[in-house]
Amino acid sequence: MSTEHPIVAAVQMVSSPSVEDNLAGARRLLREAAATGATLVTLPEYWPIMGMADTDKVAHAEAPGSGPIQDFLAAQARELGIWLIGGTLPLTSNDAGRVLNTTLVYDPQGNHVGRYDKIHLFGFNKGSESYDEARTIVPGATVGSFEAPFGRVGLSICYDLRFPELFRAMGECALMVVPAAFTHTTGLAHWEVLLRARAIENQCYVLAAAQGGLHPNGRRTFGHSMLIDPWGEVKSVLAEGEGVVSGAIDAAYLAQVRANLPALKHRTM
Numbered sequence: 001m002s003t004e005h006p007i008v009a010a011v012q013m014v015s016s017p018s019v020e021d022n023l024a025g026a027r028r029l030l031r032e033a034a035a036t037g038a039t040l041v042t043l044p045e046y047w048p049i050m051g052m053a054d055t056d057k058v059a060h061a062e063a064p065g066s067g068p069i070q071d072f073l074a075a076q077a078r079e080l081g082i083w084l085i086g087g088t089l090p091l092t093s094n095d096a097g098r099v100l101n102t103t104l105v106y107d108p109q110g111n112h113v114g115r116y117d118k119i120h121l122f123g124f125n126k127g128s129e130s131y132d133e134a135r136t137i138v139p140g141a142t143v144g145s146f147e148a149p150f151g152r153v154g155l156s157i158c159y160d161l162r163f164p165e166l167f168r169a170m171g172e173c174a175l176m177v178v179p180a181a182f183t184h185t186t187g188l189a190h191w192e193v194l195l196r197a198r199a200i201e202n203q204c205y206v207l208a209a210a211q212g213g214l215h216p217n218g219r220r221t222f223g224h225s226m227l228i229d230p231w232g233e234v235k236s237v238l239a240e241g242e243g244v245v246s247g248a249i250d251a252a253y254l255a256q257v258r259a260n261l262p263a264l265k266h267r268t269m
């Protein structure tokens with residue numbers, strides 16, 4: 001990874017209930033991301049399975065450390081020589097009817113080097129839209145981050161974006177990553193402003209990988225995967241459909257923003 005201006009990328013997908021199709025799509029899009037020069041890439045939430053029913057992900061859950069989805073992620077990281085943040089996949093939990101919604105991180109040799117289980121579980125009821133992740137997901141309990149060559153990378157998942165205290169708890173990061181599947185309704189109202197707020201208040205880059213389109217289960221996701229810089233400027237965005245956004249992490253610019261406006265040093269709590 002060039003430590004001067006490393007390129008990072010987010011993959012946007014419109015995942016279906018077919019794990020096989022989603023793996024093929026991710027394989028193609030990861031190559032597209034690597035072709036931009038990206039040395040760190042993230043997939044979106046629920047990339048391997050956006051089931052017809054919420055319970056479908058329980059059927060496809062893998063035990064931590066083994067399974068075809070985890071094998072696929074390790075192989076992609078190794079083959080492409082990238083740091084791979086594996087969006088989210090369902091991992092088995094102690095509760096037989098529910099899974100953990102987990103981000104796994106792999107280094108360019110394909111070693112598993114990080115993990116974060118989604119802590120905040122989405123609930124929403126408005127008109128015909130109703131979501132209650134707590135029915136099928138067990139919440140995580142531990143803040144997640146890992147050290148990349150350009151600095152610390154903080155891990156979060158989708159609805160976590162609404163809880164700034166989680167991002168503060170990650171410590172000073174160069175980059176915060178948000179694999180997501182925001183609904184179209186809530187995304188239209190809140191997605192960009194929340195992402196920009198997390199970048200501005202933590203004075204770091206934010207890379208968000210979204211689901212973006214109409215899924216076979218009827219769910220419509222917002223898309224707008226994006227890279228935001230530490231001043232809160234959107235550097236790259238993809239509105240809808242499958243594809244890739246990428247851009248550079250500029251360590252000197254990050255340091256300059258923090259020197260010009262030392263808000264992180266002015267914290268009192």
Ligand SMILES: NC(=O)CC(=O)C(=O)O
Nearest residue numbers: 122158159181182183186
């Ligand atoms: N889908 C989510 O987890 C979150 C979401 O859509 C929102 O917070 O809005």
